[in-house]
Amino acid sequence: MYRSFAEKLAEPDLIDLGNGIHVLRFEVMKVTSVRAAVRDLLDREVVRPGQTVVDSSSGIYGHALALVCREFGLKCHIFASVAVDAAIRTQLKYLGATYTQVPSSGDDGLQHDQETRVRLVHTYLEENPDAYWMQQYHDDVHYIGYESVANTLVKELGSTGVTLVGGVGTGASTSAMSRYLRASGNDVRVAGIQPFGSRSFGSEAIPLDGFIIAGIGSGIRFANIDYTAYDDIHWINFDVSAAGCRHLLSTTGVFAGLSAGAGWQVARHIRRQEPDGGPVVFLAADPGHRYVDRVFPPDGPLVQDPEYRPRTISELSRMTGPWSTMHWARRPYDVQDDLPVVPVVPSSPRNAA
Incomplete structure (x- = not known):
C-alpha cells in the first residue's frame, strides 16, 4: 500500500511496446525527483516543516x-511560465x-521566460x-530520485545493451539515469532530446517553434546537466514531436x-538503424491532456x-530543422553566457555548479 498519492506518482510504469522498444511512463515525472529531493x-x-520553498516551472x-x-508539510510558491x-x-x-x-x-521566447522567472525567484x-530555493535548474539533489528507476530498468531488462532516450531538460532525468545505470555496471547509451532554441546544446540561434515543448530545453545555463552523459543528441521540432504523439x-x-512523442x-x-540491437527505453514525462488542442x-x-x-x-553549425542528430560522444560543453548571468546560490553538497 502506498502511503501517499505522491509516493504512487513517483513510480513509473515500464511498458513493452514491442520490437524491443519500451516506455517508462510517468504520470507526473518530476514527482520522482522532487519527492526524493525534498525528503533528502x-x-x-536544510529545510524544515512549515518553511516556504520556491522555484520556477513551466508546468x-x-x-x-x-x-x-x-x-x-511545507509551503510552496511557484513562478509559472x-x-x-x-x-x-x-x-x-x-x-x-x-x-x-x-x-x-510576446514572442514565446524560451530564453526570456526562464531568465525572467529565475530573476523573480531572486527578488522573492x-x-x-x-x-x-529548490534550484531545479542547478542542484543535482534532484538526481537521487532516479536511482530506484534505474534499478528497476536493470532488474527488468538486464545490465547490458540498453539505450535510454529522453529529454535533457534540467538534466535531472536522463543525466541522472545515466549516472545510476553506469554505476551499476550498465554502460547504457543515452540519446538526449532538445527543442530548437535551447541553449544547452547550442541550438539557441534557431527559433523555437513551439513554446509548449520548452520544458525539455533551456533558456539559461542549467548547472545540473552532465554533458558527458550523452552519446547522441537529437534536436526535434514541434511538428516531428506532435506527429510522434499521434x-x-x-x-x-x-x-x-510532446517529449514522449519526440x-x-x-x-x-x-x-530502424539497429534492428537487432538491445532494448530501447524512452521516457514519457506526462500524459497528453495538456496538448489536446495543439x-x-x-x-x-x-x-x-x-x-x-x-x-x-557532425558540427553544430550544420544544424537545421525539422530534425537533426549528432553523435555527441560524451563530450563536455560550455553554454555561452551572452545574456546577463543569473547568479546561482549553492544550496547543498550535491550542487553541480
Whole structure:
C-alpha cells in the first residue's frame, strides 16, 4: 500500500511496446525527483516543516513540488511560465500552493521566460529571506530520485545493451539515469532530446517553434546537466514531436505529451538503424491532456502522419530543422553566457555548479 498519492506518482510504469522498444511512463515525472529531493533536504535539516520553498516551472515541476510540499508539510510558491494551464493552476490552488504567472514576452521566447522567472525567484528570496530555493535548474539533489528507476530498468531488462532516450531538460532525468545505470555496471547509451532554441546544446540561434515543448530545453545555463552523459543528441521540432504523439497513441494506446512523442520518434529511428540491437527505453514525462488542442485536435481529421527522418550532422553549425542528430560522444560543453548571468546560490553538497 502506498502511503501517499505522491509516493504512487513517483513510480513509473515500464511498458513493452514491442520490437524491443519500451516506455517508462510517468504520470507526473518530476514527482520522482522532487519527492526524493525534498525528503533528502528535510533529513539533512536544510529545510524544515512549515518553511516556504520556491522555484520556477513551466508546468509539471510546479505541480510536483506543490504535491510533495502538501505531503511533507511545507509551503510552496511557484513562478509559472505562460505554459502553465488552467488544469495545473487549479491543482496548485487546491494543494495550497501560491503562484505568480509570468506574462508572455510576446514572442514565446524560451530564453526570456526562464531568465525572467529565475530573476523573480531572486527578488522573492530578497523579500522572503526564510524561503528556500529548490534550484531545479542547478542542484543535482534532484538526481537521487532516479536511482530506484534505474534499478528497476536493470532488474527488468538486464545490465547490458540498453539505450535510454529522453529529454535533457534540467538534466535531472536522463543525466541522472545515466549516472545510476553506469554505476551499476550498465554502460547504457543515452540519446538526449532538445527543442530548437535551447541553449544547452547550442541550438539557441534557431527559433523555437513551439513554446509548449520548452520544458525539455533551456533558456539559461542549467548547472545540473552532465554533458558527458550523452552519446547522441537529437534536436526535434514541434511538428516531428506532435506527429510522434499521434503515432504513439494510434499504434500503442499510450497517450503522452510532446517529449514522449519526440522520444518515440527517436526510439523508432534507433530501432530502424539497429534492428537487432538491445532494448530501447524512452521516457514519457506526462500524459497528453495538456496538448489536446495543439497536438490531438478532437475535431481534426485523422491523417497519415509523415515519416520523418533525422539529418545527421557532425558540427553544430550544420544544424537545421525539422530534425537533426549528432553523435555527441560524451563530450563536455560550455553554454555561452551572452545574456546577463543569473547568479546561482549553492544550496547543498550535491550542487553541480
